[in-house]
Amino acid sequence: MHFQSCLMSVLAAGSAMAHMYLKDPISLENKDNPNTLPAHIDYTPTAPITQAQYPCKGYTSLLGTSEAASVKTYAPGQQASLSIGGTASHNGGSCQLSLSYDKGKTFTVIKSWIGNCPTASGGTFDFTIPSDAPEADEVVFAWTWVNKSGNREYYMSCAVVSIKGTSKREVSDIPKRATVAFAGRPQVFQANLGGEYCTKEGVDTVFPNPGPDVENTSTTPGPPTLCATGADAPVGDAGSSGSGSGSGSSSGSGSASGSSSAAQEPEPSTTASAAGTTASLGGVFLTTNLGGTPTTLATATSVAAVPTTPVAVPTSSAAAGGSATASASAPANSGAVQGQQTGPCTQEGAWSCIDGANFQRCASGQWSAVIAMAAGTKCTVGVSDNLQMGRRRDRVNRRSAGAWGW
Structure with a gap:
């Protein structure tokens, strides 16, 4: 024993x-x-x-x-x-x-x-x-x-x-x-x-x-x-349990709202080019060759990747003893949009702004799913190497070296 x-x-x-x-x-x-x-x-x-x-x-x-x-x-x-x-x-x-x-x-x-x-x-x-x-x-x-x-x-x-x-x-x-x-x-x-x-x-x-x-x-x-069906999870799926549980306040002391009233017309803010990685308000397209087959790992926008429940993150002012928070949420557009691109594409890396509120990208020879612009932003309609985007607050410009300047 x-x-x-x-x-x-x-x-x-x-x-x-x-x-x-x-x-x-x-x-x-x-x-x-x-x-x-x-x-x-x-x-x-x-x-x-x-x-x-x-x-x-x-x-x-x-x-x-x-x-x-x-x-x-x-x-x-x-x-x-x-x-x-x-x-x-x-x-x-x-x-x-x-x-x-x-x-x-x-x-x-x-x-x-x-x-x-x-x-x-x-x-x-x-x-x-x-x-x-x-x-x-x-x-x-x-x-x-x-x-x-x-x-x-x-x-x-x-x-x-x-x-x-x-x-x-x-x-x-x-x-x-x-x-x-x-x-x-x-x-x-x-x-x-x-x-x-x-x-x-x-x-x-x-x-x-x-x-x-x-x-x-x-x-x-x-x-x-x-788990419920055994079907493959779609690329860019934000999910629910897979995106964390709930949203919490920052650990800084006190609380304050980081929001402000929106201007009537958005200012030009970001240009995402076909030659480089997509921009912060555009999309994150991680195209790689997996086992010999080009695959797009993510076609959701960077903001769309956030769960539909806003997530509070302390800003620099909160870290300095303040209490401001920032939040973002914007789900991808899962429905059909009139004028969207479909099927194969030849202009690799090109952007298609459909109606100002939705866009796509040519990635790995195929047009991506339609993706909604982040709340308060819009794009200039048309297909081009650069996706012109605007937002209601803060001007953002992409430098030629790829860094962001505020």
Whole structure:
């Protein structure tokens, strides 16, 4: 009997170490986290989470205590890396990195990896903190993973970090390509938790809304499925459970509305060119060659990638002690629009503004689905290499180098 008890203990310990976890920055309640109290050590940091444990295995309840003190500081625009620990990668899969400023109510994706994440040894993965990421002292840094092989599971490791200061790089060097505003990035993908999305065995999950910063090294990509029907989830699908739960207020003190009355006529704001990545108010089209077949990973606009419930994100004024918030929401247009383009196209990268309120793009030889402009913006009707867009507030111009100037 004693032998059986010991054997069960060994097997349980082996199982607990059979997956992966966020090693750097070190996750909450990990034994190597200097802020963890000995009585609260999580001895199964590599285990997948359950629906009841979302988010962060329930450890967001520690925020505001000494056990959730920041373990690392990043600067907006900083290039950095994270590392994964553990012993069983389940042949990799797909991962995301996201940030939460509202104590885990919402998580904004800043990087997606499709395929080979994690590696057999865990691995180190590069990412960039968005240059407009709000500054705060208590930011939840979340690494999520849907494994390629084995049981259909969902993994989530979270650390608490600070985002403040200025990157060592010159501001003029951040970035060298078009970016998407932080508030316009998608919410973290969730799957296999009893919600809307499930994942397939043996494929690297292609996130419906991966965000603008994607690293794809997969040779066996595949979409998630809609759990209720088993059908493939459509590209650009914002979903419900897959887009986070609800919307929370910022962690800054006080509250204020960031909205203002709209002018009657929008000002010219952004030009998205066929030669480069799409603009922040236009669309994020991530076209890549997956297994020899050109595939468009995302055809939703950067603002459309936000869930239909507005997500509050603290602005720089909130980080400085103020309380302003910003929100954005604009669903993609799922219906037919008179005058829309259909079928194959030959002018790769060209834009088609249909009626001022909807647009498409020629990507991988096909016209994309019709996508609605963000609320308060419109485009100039016609097909051209440049999509002329206007908004009601703030002038934005795209520089030739690809950076944004306000």
